[in-house]
Amino acid sequence: LIYRGSYIINWCPRCQTALSDEEAPHKELQGNLYYLKYPFKDNPKAFVIVATTRPETMLGDTAVAVNPKDKRYKNLIGKTLILPLIEREIKIIKDSIVDMKFGTGAVKVTPAHDPNDYLLGKKHKLDFINVMHPDARMNESSGKYKDMDRFKARETILEDLREKGLLEKIEPHTLSAGHCYRCHTIIEPYLSKQWFVKMKPLSKPALEAVKKGKIKFYPQRWTKVYLNWMENIQDWCISRQIWWGHRIPVYYCPKCQESEAGVIVSRTKPDKCPVCGSGGIFQDEDVLDTWFSSWLWPFATFYWPRSSEDLKYFYPTSTLVTAPEIIFFWVARMIMAGFEFMGKEPFKDVYIHGTVRDVEGKKMSKSLGNIIDPLEIINEYGTDALRFSLISITSQGQDVFLSKERFEQGRNFANKVWNASRFILMNLDEDKVKKDLCQFAGQEDLNTINRWILSRFYSLLKEVEKNICAYRFNEAVNALYSFFWHEFCDWYLEIIKADIKNTRNQLVMYKVLEKFLRTLHPFMPFITEEVWQRLNPGGDSIMISPWPHAQQQFIDKKLEKQMQSVFELVTQIRNLRGSIDIKPEQEIEVSVYAHSKEKESLIRNNSSLIINLAGLKEFHLLDGGARPRASISDVVEDVDIFLHFTGLLDINKEQSKIKDKRSQLTKIRDAKEARLKNRDFLKNAPEQIVEKERQGIEELAQTIKRLERMFDELKEPL
RNA sequence: GGGCGAUUAGCUCAGCUGGUUAGAGCGUCUGACUUACAUUCAGAAGGUCAGGGGUUCAAGUCCUCUAUCGCCCACCA
DSSP, X not given: OEXXXXXXXXXXXXXXXXXXXXXXXXXXXXXXXXXXXXXXXXXXXOEEEEEESOGGGGGGOOEEEEOTTOTTTGGGTTOEEEETTTTEEEEEEEOTTSOTTSTTSEEEEOTTTOHHHHHHHHHTTOOOOOOBOTTSBBOGGGGGGTTOBHHHHHHXXXXXXXXXXXXXXXXXXXXXXXBOTTTOOBOEEEEEEEEEEOOHHHHXXXXXXXXXXXXXXXXXXXXXXXXXXXXXXXXXXXXXXXXXSOBOOEEEOTTTTTSGGGEEEOSSOOSSOTTTOOSXXXXXXXXXXXXXXXXXXXXXXXXXXXXXXXXXHHSSEEEEEEOTTHIIIIIHHHHHHIIIIISSOSEEEEEEOOOEEOTTSOBXXXXXXXXXXXXXXXXXXXXXXXXXXXXXXXXXXXOEEXXXXXXXXXXXXXXXXXXXXXXXXXXXXXXXXXXXXXXXXXXXXXXHHHHHHHHHHHHHHHHHHHHHHTTXXXXXXXXXXXXXXIIIIIIIXXXXXXXXXXXXXXXXXXXXXXXXHHHHTTTSHHHHHHHHHHHSTTOOOGGGSOOOOOOGXXXXXXXXXXXXXXXXXXXXXXXXXXXXXXXTTSOEEEEEEESSHHHHHHHHHTHHHHHHHHTEEEEEEOOSSSOOSSEEEEEETTEEEEEEOOSOOOHHHHHHHHHHHHHHHHHHHHHHHHHHHHTTHHHHSOHHHHHHHHHHHHHHHHHHHHHHHHHHHTTSOO
């Protein structure tokens, strides 16, 4: 599969090494198209005009090519031209590769300096004249331009041609040229003897594997990019004229090196030439492309080619995580090497993450200098904050535009975790928490709030697991964040605070924190470890503690829903209180009327919780009848809320609030009704959906009625 | 010349197989130094989901076209 030969390769004149196509990315350049006149040998007054973007290469021209179908040149094929400045005789040849529409339809052919021209040169047996030194100065084949830099030579040549009247015109032209990935110098297509790998045979199993789904890309869209590259794969130039790398294991006999037998592939240096017996053997000076070493990574890291337990165990691996630009360099090649050397794919999943860009959208890189230094972020915001924030803003391989403010959220969350943990540690009675949680699986022993937080935790755990498996790390992290902050801290800890020494509360707050830490640990390793050590002094590291087991028996979706509606009730009471500027420390009296028995008992069971959270002095559960006197009111779901108010009340203001809410709900109801009526909704929709829709409308209608009643009643009792 | 991504609240972005009144963080506004946390707490305001057309009982989500921005690939001299 490996061969050596002279071909046009990407040559960096600054690094003075060959490069693979992947190492010479094309970039657009604002250049010119130069039209040069090449006179006929038998009639120096007549010309063929050729167009080129690199006039300096004309010194190496060995033909001019035209399309055989091109009427303009039909009669000129086979005629001889005089190459200006060099005064070389060159022929006009025909080839269908020539695009009649580009330039003048006649193209100068420089077989040693252009890949297409190289092919033409081979095909038409033209001379290959290299006109440049390896550093892109013109060489001895360039006549008077010898030793001039390629761009200086370009200018000079153009001047000389203009002087001779051989420069027809110059047109602005955008072109794209390869640039050295390392130093950004414009690549010179250069004829050079290098080592290559034949890629077609290698690509076959690598294509199959992805097509058949043995290897999957996440996000899926990269599959197409991979397949497209693999299908159009070109042979790989693997020799480099640089110092660092694996030296090519090839030895030459100085005398015999031009023949195949004088080129010896060997792990160790041979004593003498197998052909002539000479002892003056020397090793190839070149090294291998770094990726030619790297593509062995999945198995070379496990002692391949020796067999080992590690190799058996770790090959193939499950997931490779990398950046999009690495797909061709590394991923594709590891897959090819995997099949070639191991007979098996090297990994199952390839997760391609996004690129970190600055606020202007430029890729962050050391060479551009637009990086945010991670160490700086760590100093300023913390290591976990850095990690957490990066994960939370990276959704499914989308690029991220990074600025420093992003890390505040991570820092704040770390702070929250720290403080909540501190609070729990401060109040923890150790003898109360060394119990197995499972004995409570039968529940009754636990009150609703404890059952609720356990249900929520295990629901969260399942969600985190699901999202990790789907490579949706941001979703996993956001779920952890909102659970801990907005459920565990905002509601659960606030509620149990009043009775924190209670044995059940102790156990549950401890267990939830402890399990939560383990779940969060992969995303915030340091702070979770620190808290963990304080929670289990002298115990093992959280790193080696098992991932929590999702205890399905604690999950109670109905309870979760019920508690949510209790919390909404509390929020609504706080809202009412806020709307009339009651001081927080002032306790208030609230009555509620539930429109269903179920809701009524739910509220009754949680009344002390409601009283505490809403800061109530008195709380009444009404059983219908008249509206309490001197009160403002609101509705939430199927509950009417009345806040007793003994001071002044701006009736107009209250009425207009109710009116606003009424019109808002009416709008929604109308829209729903219209949808239900307009089309024959009932005919084709699943019965469930229709029923749900109807219920929704019915509920809205009732709420609106209640609001109207409140509106009317508001003036009377006062 | 091909291919891909983006367009959703003032800003930065989530929204997985179409299904309650589209979410978060920041910012803004109102209130609170309530002994875990002011890197905090309790509330509020803010969106014709880039635009046109289509499929569907139902579209931010599917199809199609257009616009703007960005990226990748390609041997047009």
